[in-house]
Every structure is written in structure tokens, then in C-alpha cells.
Amino acid sequence: MRKLYAILFFLPFLFSTAVAQQATIEGKIINNSSKETLPGVNVILNTTTGVVTDINGNYSIKVNAGKIKLTYKYIGFASKEVTYTVTAGQKLTADVAMTEESMIIEGVVVSAGKFEQKISDVTISMSVLRPEQMENQNTNCVTEALNKIPGVDIMESQPSIRGGSGYSYGAGSRVLVMVDDMPLLSPDAGDAKWNYIPIENVSQIEVLKGASSALFGSSALNGVINVRTAFPTDKPKTKILYNAGIYMNPARKETKWWGQDRPWYEFWKDEQPWFSGLNLFHSRKIGDLDLVVGANGYKDQSFRKTSEELHGRLNVNLRYRPKKVEGLSLGVNTNFMYVGKTDFFLWQNDSTGALMQNPGSINVNQGYRVNVDPYFLYFNKRGSKYSLKTRYFRSTNLFKDNPDKNNIADLYYGDYQYQRFIKNKLNWTAGISGSYTKSTAELFGDHYGVNASFYSQFDAKLWKKLSVSLGIRVEYYRIDTAESVSTYALYVSKDTIKLPIWPVFRAGVNYQLAKYTFIRASFGQGYRFPSIAERFIKTNIGGLNLFPNTALKPETGWSAEIGAKQGFKMGSWNGFLDIAGFWTEYSNMMEFTFGIFKPDTALYPTLNDIGFKSINVGHARITGLDMSFAGQGSIGGFPAYYLIGYTYTNPIDLGDTTGKIENKILKYRYYHSIKGDYEMSFSRFTVGVSFNYTSKMINIDTIFGAELVTGLKSSVILPGINEYRAKHDKGYFVFDLRGSFDITEKMKIGLILKNVLNNEYMTRPGYIEAPRNLAVQYSLTF
Numbered sequence: 001m002r003k004l005y006a007i008l009f010f011l012p013f014l015f016s017t018a019v020a021q022q023a024t025i026e027g028k029i030i031n032n033s034s035k036e037t038l039p040g041v042n043v044i045l046n047t048t049t050g051v052v053t054d055i056n057g058n059y060s061i062k063v064n065a066g067k068i069k070l071t072y073k074y075i076g077f078a079s080k081e082v083t084y085t086v087t088a089g090q091k092l093t094a095d096v097a098m099t100e101e102s103m104i105i106e107g108v109v110v111s112a113g114k115f116e117q118k119i120s121d122v123t124i125s126m127s128v129l130r131p132e133q134m135e136n137q138n139t140n141c142v143t144e145a146l147n148k149i150p151g152v153d154i155m156e157s158q159p160s161i162r163g164g165s166g167y168s169y170g171a172g173s174r175v176l177v178m179v180d181d182m183p184l185l186s187p188d189a190g191d192a193k194w195n196y197i198p199i200e201n202v203s204q205i206e207v208l209k210g211a212s213s214a215l216f217g218s219s220a221l222n223g224v225i226n227v228r229t230a231f232p233t234d235k236p237k238t239k240i241l242y243n244a245g246i247y248m249n250p251a252r253k254e255t256k257w258w259g260q261d262r263p264w265y266e267f268w269k270d271e272q273p274w275f276s277g278l279n280l281f282h283s284r285k286i287g288d289l290d291l292v293v294g295a296n297g298y299k300d301q302s303f304r305k306t307s308e309e310l311h312g313r314l315n316v317n318l319r320y321r322p323k324k325v326e327g328l329s330l331g332v333n334t335n336f337m338y339v340g341k342t343d344f345f346l347w348q349n350d351s352t353g354a355l356m357q358n359p360g361s362i363n364v365n366q367g368y369r370v371n372v373d374p375y376f377l378y379f380n381k382r383g384s385k386y387s388l389k390t391r392y393f394r395s396t397n398l399f400k401d402n403p404d405k406n407n408i409a410d411l412y413y414g415d416y417q418y419q420r421f422i423k424n425k426l427n428w429t430a431g432i433s434g435s436y437t438k439s440t441a442e443l444f445g446d447h448y449g450v451n452a453s454f455y456s457q458f459d460a461k462l463w464k465k466l467s468v469s470l471g472i473r474v475e476y477y478r479i480d481t482a483e484s485v486s487t488y489a490l491y492v493s494k495d496t497i498k499l500p501i502w503p504v505f506r507a508g509v510n511y512q513l514a515k516y517t518f519i520r521a522s523f524g525q526g527y528r529f530p531s532i533a534e535r536f537i538k539t540n541i542g543g544l545n546l547f548p549n550t551a552l553k554p555e556t557g558w559s560a561e562i563g564a565k566q567g568f569k570m571g572s573w574n575g576f577l578d579i580a581g582f583w584t585e586y587s588n589m590m591e592f593t594f595g596i597f598k599p600d601t602a603l604y605p606t607l608n609d610i611g612f613k614s615i616n617v618g619h620a621r622i623t624g625l626d627m628s629f630a631g632q633g634s635i636g637g638f639p640a641y642y643l644i645g646y647t648y649t650n651p652i653d654l655g656d657t658t659g660k661i662e663n664k665i666l667k668y669r670y671y672h673s674i675k676g677d678y679e680m681s682f683s684r685f686t687v688g689v690s691f692n693y694t695s696k697m698i699n700i701d702t703i704f705g706a707e708l709v710t711g712l713k714s715s716v717i718l719p720g721i722n723e724y725r726a727k728h729d730k731g732y733f734v735f736d737l738r739g740s741f742d743i744t745e746k747m748k749i750g751l752i753l754k755n756v757l758n759n760e761y762m763t764r765p766g767y768i769e770a771p772r773n774l775a776v777q778y779s780l781t782f
Contacts, residue, residue, distance in 0.1 A: 023086035025094050026060035029053050029072065032097040036233050039379075040116065041074040041098070052383050052421070054327045065090075072096055075116045121461070123469045123508025124212070124522045125563055125580045125626060127152070129205040131230075136679065136688060136738060138243050138752040138775050140277045140298055142197045142205070146225065148690060150645020150675050151209055151626045155668060155763050159192060161209050162582055163622050163649035164222030166668035167764045168592040172534050172614070174222035174526075176212070180229055180333070181415075182373060185219055186395050187449075188409035188439040190531030193395070196337050196369055198315045200241070200279035200294040203230040209626065210582065211524035211559035214471035214506040215457055217433065221526030221557055222584075229317065232292060236284035238782050245752070245775025246272040247303040251760045255354045255768075257305045273301040275775075290319040290331075303770055305356040307344035313337040327379035337369045347766045350720030354768050364400040369393075383421035390414045405539055407441030409532075430456040437532065444536035444548060450478040451529075457506075467510040469522075474503045477529035477554070484529065485554065502527050502554070516567030516576075526557045530590060534614040545611025547597050553616050557586040568631075575631025575642075583623050588616040591667065594701035610703075618655030620666055624648045638682040647673045665698040668764060670731070684742040695731040697762075704765050718766045725765075732761030734769075740777070750777040 029041045037057030044050035045063060050071075053059045061070070065088040072080045077098040086092050107119045107128055119126055127149045134145045143154040153160045155167045159175040177184045177192040186193055208224040216224050249256050259271055280295040296313040319331035343365065346358040371393040378386045393411040417431035437449040457471030477484045478500075486498035508522035530552045538548045563580030591614070598609045628645040651666035672695040679688035705722035707715050735757050740750035751774070758772040 021065050021088050022062050023065050023088060023090040023092065024060060025063055025070065025084060025086065025092045026058070027094040027096060028057050029059065029074075029096045029098060030057060031077075032099045034233065038074055038077075038098060041072055044071040044073065045069075051381055052379065054379060054381075055321055055329055055377075056323075056326075058326070070094075072098060074098055075118055117459075120512075120516075120518050120565060120567065120576075121467045121510055123467060123510045123520050124524070125151075125209040125561060125578070125582075127207040127209070127628070129207070131202045131204065133677075134199060134202065135241065135779070136686070136740065136750070137690065137736070138245075138738070138750070138777050139199060140243070140275070140300075141194050142199055142227070143194045145205070146207075147692065148675060148677060149207055150628050150643075150673070151647045152207060152225075153673070153694075154194075156767060157192065157194060159222075159225065161207070161223035162584070162624060162626060162647060163651045163666070163669045164584060166591060166666060168614070172528075172531050172590065173219055174528060176216050176220035176224045178216070178224060178226040181226065182389060182391055183217070183219070183413070184227075186409060187393060187411035187437040188395070188407060188441065188447075188531065189533040190219065193369060195298070195309075195311055195339065196313065196335065197227055198229065198294050198296070198313070198335065200239075200281045200296055201229045201283075201292060201315070201317075203228045209580075210522065210561060211504075211506070211526035211557060211584070213475075213504045213526045213528075214473045214524060215429070215455055217453060217455075217473065218451070218475060218477065218528050221528045221555070221586075222559075229292070230283070231319065232283035232285050232290045234285065237282070239279070239281040239779065240781075241279040241281075241777070241779045242277070243752075243775050243777040244274065244276040245773055246274045247770060248272065248758070248772040248774065250303070250355065250771040251758050252354075254352045257356055273303050275300040275302075275773075288321050288323060290317075290321070292317040302344075303355060303773075304344045304768075306362055307342050307357055309339070309341035311337060311339035311341070327381070329377040331375055331377075333371075333373040333375075335369075335371050338367070339369070340364075340366045344767065346718065347768075348719070350718075350724040354724075363402065363405070366398045366400065368396040385417075385419040387417045387419075388414070389417075404442045407439065409437065409439045409441075412436045425461050427459045428456070429459070430454075439532050444533070444538050447480055447532050447536055449480075449532060450476075452476045465512040469506070469508040471506045472503060474501050475527060475529075476501050479529070479532060479535060482535070482550075502556075516569070518565045518567075519563070520565070521560075521562045523560045524558065526559065527554060528556075528590070529554045530614065534590065540611070545608065547611055547613040549614050552590065552614055553588045555586055555588045555590050555616070557584060557589075559584040571633070573631055573633030575629070575633075578626075578628045580626045581624070582626060584621070586620045587618075589618065589620045590614055591617045593617065594703045617653065620651070620653055620655075622649055622651045622666070624650055635680065636682075638680060640678070640680040642676075642678045644676040645674070649673075667699045667701060668697060669699070670695045670697050672731075686740045686742075688738045690736045690738075692734045693731065696729055697764075700725075700765050721765055724762075728760065729762065732759055733757070734759060734761065746781045748777075748779045750779075751775075752777060 029038045030036060031038055039053055039055045039057055041053040042050055043059045043061055045061060046069060051059050051061045065086055067085045069081060069083050077100055080098055129145055129149060139145045146152050147154050151162050158165055158167055159173060161175055165174045172190050173185055173192055179197060206226045210223055212220040212224045258273060277298040283292045294315045298311050300309045302308050315335040317333045319329055321329050343363055344357055346361040347354050348356045348358050371391055373391045375389040391413040395409045397407050399405040413435040415431060415433040420428045432454050434452045439447050453473055453475045455473040460468045462468060483500040484502045486500045487502055488499045504525040504527050506524035510518055510520040512518050535550055535552050536548045537546050539546050561580050561582040565576055565578045567576045592612050593615050594612050596609050597613050625648045630643040632641045634640060648671060651669040653664055653666050656664045674693040677690040704718045705716060734755055736754045737756055738752045740748055742748050753774050755770060755772045760768060762768050
């Protein structure tokens with residue numbers, strides 16, 4: 001007992017002595033090139049313990065007096081080791097500048113695990129699109145840039161990754177489109193509003209290829225497109241980007257509906273249809289407040305007659321980081337948009353009217369979209385992150401000549417997430433999310449939807465070379481009275497309580513065989529609940545009906561891949577070769593299908609019973625190969641960049657029993673795709689070239705070319721579609737050129753020529769893409 005008293009008596013003195021033998025090292029960590037502060041840098045003491053810099057790049061660590069070593073590690077930057085000698089009680093200020101890695105393979109991404117990783121460590125195939133690539137290619141809508149990524153296709157407005165989706169008119173998406181980890185699919189139709197994405201403020205776009213429902217939810221069955229916006233730098237930045245262009249004459253003079261019959265090189269003598277866009281951007285830090293303001297205006301007269309678009313968008317992002325509470329951020333992001341457009345749906349015919357809208361299908365649409373996204377984010381010194389992101393999103397569609405098609409949809413969304421970094425080797429992400437959707441529509445009545453989910457994922461770095469990822473998500477969906485399928489049950493006494501939830505799992509591994517050699521394998525399940533529009537839409541477009549299907553079931557699926565990434569460094573050049581084989585399967589696959597949908601009460605079908613309806617087509621399988629080869633370096637001291645990718649898909653309808661190949665292949669897909677881009681700068685000049693080859697579209701809804709009334713050619717929905725496909729649908733090749741000149745360090749002018757060969761091609765039945773077009777671009781940054 002006396003020994004115990006002695007220990008208790010001397011304990012305070014022992015503790016104070018230990019504290020007295022300690023010192024403090026603190027400072028700020030910045031990017032050596034941009035001089036911007038770096039949040040989230042790992043400061044490691046003697047390879048065992050450490051701290052993480054706060055959101056302002058500051059750190060503070062207690063060390064024992066004497067000679068110690070600190071290691072600074074940050075993804076995308078070269079690690080740095082510094083030795084300090086400190087005395088007891090000393091407070092040493094040690095600011096550190098870190099240098100960015102120049103290797104493409106060392107690029108940083110967030111979307112794979114909702115935390116920063118090197119792209120070489122990710123367990124699933126990813127592609128990254130930089131803002132300068134979008135600007136140089138004169139991107140007025142993000143879909144133009146996404147179509148340049150190998151394995152990614154936007155068919156009119158429907159995104160597809162590795163052939164996972166076909167074509168559906170304005171409803172449903174198997175690819176989740178996000179801005180800063182917040183879903184941006186419309187509340188009622190579940191489709192992407194591409195022109196709503198703030199292209200004027202993009203830091204990079206990350207594309208996940210494969211089922212990603214475990215972290216991201218229902219609509220990520222086929223993958224994720226996440227647009228990450230930029231925060232203000234230490235110096236204020238303002239940018240103005242203006243472009244204007246014209247559509248030149250199409251390849252077939254018969255399809256030209258404007259001006260006179262002149263050769264293409266005299267395009268300037270006609271009143272050519274034109275397009276123009278303006279981007280404005282400003283960002284700055286005001287004390288503890290970060291401010292980003294962006295605006296966009298766009299006008300497109302269109303090369304398709306009576307198919308025009310005019311929109312304006314304004315976005316404001318605010319972030320407050322109080323100095324008194326280290327690691328805390330409070331903010332709100334807002335975006336407002338007006339859009340007026342006429343969608344092109346049906347051509348008049350394949351010869352003289354291929355670029356002219358069928359008068360019966362003209363829909364003049366005006367719309368308003370607005371979202372308000374309050375959030376908070378907190379990092380503590382132990383490496384934990386707490387975040388709450390919320391959103392209110394309203395989408396309004398008003399049809400001038402058809403008010404019976406007006407609709408308003410509201411979305412209320414919230415996501416709470418906890419993330420813990422454990423000894424720089426294990427990252428645990430867990431969260432809950434929920435949404436409430438209300439749709440008021442003349443088209444299909446008033447409906448509501450509810451979603452609730454829980455997710456958790458572990459990402460570990462083992463033995464310095466093995467990355468492992470395991471995730472699960474449990475999802476509940478409800479639209480009116482329809483719920484998720486019950487897959488689990490609770491047994492309480494003698495009663496059985498069914499739980500209407502659907503779980504999905506994912507797992508992935510990535511192993512570093514050598515310095516720049518990585519192999520990976522992943523498996524992910526997917527689940528997609530039908531949208532309100534897919535279940536309840538009831539309207540017509542130019543005599544073409546869209547039918548509801550209240551019995552539509554959710555679709556499920558899984559995706560697996562085995563891949564390898566080989567980096568290289570030769571002199572001034574570095575890059576990588578990435579090869580992946582993939583296998584995707586769907587059950588209860590939902591597809592918009594054209595056919596005869598006669599009510600049970602009718603004895604014989606009529607013209608009013610013909611149209612589109614979303615139905616569960618059964619079981620499908622998509623297998624294939626995805627390859628990308630990218631590099632950057634210099635030729636004769638001049639920087640250059642290249643990318644080339646090839647994708648092969650074999651999309652099979654396993655439910656077809658006809659034995660005909662045109663029926664076995666899923667609709668609106670093709671076998672081969674090759675995409676490439678090359679850019680080089682010398683002195684003040686930059687030149688670039690890109691191309692896209694796509695093989696023949698194998699299968700479409702055959703009823704597009706069928707006579708609705710036998711012997712009556714005028715009853716064909718798309719007159720001449722069969723003849724057109726026989727003559728033109730053999731695949732297509734599109735070739736673009738661009739060049740720019742830096743007038744000053746802050747001022748640039750560019751010239752962009754798209755579809756140089758003026759090839760005529762069709763991405764879906766009756767939808768011919770743009771002929772050769774020329775644009776001038778001017779940018780000013782200060």
C-alpha cells in the first residue's frame with residue numbers, strides 16, 4: 001500500500017518532467033510551384049505516429065527534445081524527410097514546400113473511395129479529364145468532352161460506360177452523374193441535365209467504370225461521372241472565355257435547309273446557323289471566407305431546323321473556415337439556370353428532311369432549375385472527418401404549346417459521412433443518406449419517392465504494395481406504394497417481419513508488382529430502382545406514344561474486371577498503358593422498348609396502342625476489353641500529350657430465343673470504339689488533334705422502319721430509316737483539329753475545326769450529328 005501511495009505522490013512530478021522534456025514543431029505546408037496551402041498532408045514522426053495538416057495547411061506536433069525526423073507525405077507530391085534538433089520546451093516553426101509528382105500514373109483521384117488516392121492504387125478502372133482539355137476543345141457542354149474518354153459514350157443525352165446502357169428518351173440512367181459528390185440526376189426522370197453542370201469551374205472530372213452502387217447508390221449501376229469543382233487559390237482569379245462558331249454545309253446538299261446551293265468553301269455567303277457561348281469565373285479569399293462565382297450563357301441556332309437552345313446559368317459557392325475552430329468548414333453552393341429549347345426527336349425523311357424536324361414532334365420547352373446545397377465539414381487532429389451535405393433541387397419544365405406536359409419536381413437530399421484514417425494504412429468510410437422526391441406533372445400525375453441507405457467501405461494499404469477495398473450498401477426505395485424488394489426478414493416471436501431493403505457489395509484489390517507495374521481485380525454489385533417517369537410517364541411526341549408501366553421492377557446486376565496498369569518513364573516522357581477485361585450482367589434489365597401495348601380490355605390494337613414503354617427485358621450480359629495508352633513529355637523541348645483508347649464490347653440479350661444475331665445483340669450498341677487525342681505546344685502556339693471511330697450500330701427497334709399500316713409507306717415512323725441504315729450505318733469516323741496562340745501570358749485566342757472530313761453519321765435512329773463546324777475562342781485570365 002505504501003508503494004502505491006508513493007507512486008501516486010510522485011506521478012504528477014514524473015508527468016511534468018516528461019512534458020518539460022518535449023518540444024513543439026509547427027508550421028504551414030504549401031505547394032512549391034503554386035504556393036497554395038496543402039490540407040490533409042501526413043506529418044509522420046519516426047514512421048510511427050503523426051498528425052495531419054488542417055484545411056489551411058497548418059500542423060502542430062509534440063516531439064521529444066533532441067534530434068528527430070519528420071516525414072511529410074501527400075498524394076500527388078514527392079515525399080519529403082527533414083531532420084530537426086530541438087531543445088526542451090522549444091516551439092519551432094518549420095514551414096515546408098512540397099513538389100508535385102510529374103508522373104501521370106501518380107495523379108490524384110477522390111471518387112473511388114471518397115478520399116484522395118493515387119490513380120495507380122485504385123482497385124477499379126478510372127479515367128480523369130482535366131479542365132484544360134475541355135477548354136482547348138471548345139467544350140460548350142460537358143458531354144462533348146466525355147465522349148472523348150475511351151469506353152464512355154453519351155447517346156444524345158444518355159450516358160453509357162462500356163456498353164452498359166442503350167438509348168432511352170429522357171428517363172432513367174445507369175450512370176450516376178455527380179458534382180462534388182452530390183447527385184445531379186433530375187428528381188422525376190432520373191436523367192442527367194448536362195447543361196446544368198458548371199463547366200466554367202471544373203478542377204477535374206473523374207469517371208468510374210463499373211458497378212459502384214456500394215458507395216454511391218442506386219443509379220451507379222453502370223458507373224459514376226463525378227465533376228469536381230475548384231476552390232479559390234491564395235491569389236484572386238478572374239477568367240473570361242468567349243467562343244462563337246458556325247455550322248458549315250452538310251455533306252449532302254439535299255439535307256441543307258438554309259441559304260442557297262453553294263460549295264462548302266463559300267459558306268460565308270450564306271446565313272449559316274451559328275452558336276455562341278460565354279463563361280465568366282471569379283474566385284477569391286476574403287479573410288476566412290472563400291468565394292467562387294460563375295456564369296454561363298449559350299445560344300445555339302442548330303444545324304437541325306427548328307431545334308434551338310438558349311440558356312443562362314449562375315452559380316455561387318461560399319465556404320467559411322473560422323480560424324478559431326481548426327479543421328471546420330461551413331458552406332453553401334447554389335446554382336440557377338434558365339433554359340429554352342426545342343428538342344429534336346423525329347426527322348421528316350432520310351433524304352431532303354434528315355436535318356428537319358417532323359412538325360408533329362416539335363416541343364418548345366422552357367425550364368428553370370435551381371439547387372441550394374448547405375454543408376459542413378470537420379477534420380480533427382486524429383485524422384477523422386465528419387461531413388454533412390444537403391441539397392434542395394427544383395426542376396421545372398414548361399411547354400409553350402402543350403401545357404398538359406408541364407411538370408415540376410422537387411428533391412430534398414442529405415448525406416452524413418464519417419471517415420477515419422488509421423495509422424495512414426486504413427481508411428474507413430461510413431455514412432447514411434436519404435432523399436425525398438415530389439413530382440407534380442400534367443404528364444403522369446402527382447407522385448413521391450423516398451430513399452434511405454446506409455453504406456460502409458474499408459480501404460487498406462497492406463505491406464506497402466497491396467491495396468484492398470471492401471464495401472457494402474443497404475438501400476431502401478419507395479415510389480408511392482411500390483417498395484424495394486424484401487430480401488431479409490426478422491423473426492419476432494411467431495411473427496415474420498419482412499425488411500424491404502436491398503444490399504449490394506463490392507470488393508477490389510490492387511497489387512504493385514514493380515515500381516510502375518500494378519495489377520487489379522474488382523467485383524461490384526448494382527441495384528437500380530425505376531424513376532417516377534419510367535413508371536408513370538404518359539404522353540406523345542408527334543403521334544408517338546410513351547406509355548407508363550406501374551409494374552416495372554428494379555433491375556440488379558454485377559460487374560467484374562481484371563486489369564493491369566504499366567507506367568513508364570523514358571527521358572522526358574512518362575505515361576501508362578492500362579488494359580482491363582470486364583464482365584457485366586443485368587437481371588430484370590429495364591429498357592425503353594418500342595412495340596404494340598394493347599389494353600387488356602381491347603380486342604384489337606389501334607395506332608394509339610403503338611409506342612415506347614419501359615419494360616423489364618430480362619437477363620443481359622456485356623463482356624469486353626478496355627485499353628488506354630497515355631503519356632506526356634517533350635519533343636525538342638516542346639511539351640506534348642497524347643491519349644489513345646480502344647474498347648470492345650459484346651452486349652448479349654440472354655433472354656432472346658430467336659437465334660438471330662440482330663436480336664441477340666442489345667439495342668443501340670456496337671462492338672468497337674477507338675478514341676485518340678494529341679496535343680503539342682511550341683513557343684506561344686498550341687496545336688491538337690482528336691478522333692473517334694465507332695463501328696456499326698448492330699440493333700435498333702425494328703418497328704422504327706416498319707409500316708404501322710401494311711402497304712402505307714407514310715405510316716413509317718422514321719421514313720427511309722431502313723434504306724438509310726443500309727447505306728450509311730457502317731460505323732463512323734470523326735476527326736477534329738484545334739490550335740491556339742498565347743497573345744500574352746494572360747490572353748489567348750484559338751481556332752477549333754470539328755468534323756474536319758464532314759462525315760455524316762447517326763448516333764441513334766433519326767438523329768444525325770453535326771456537320772463540319774468552325775469556332776473561334778478567346779480567353780482572358782487575370
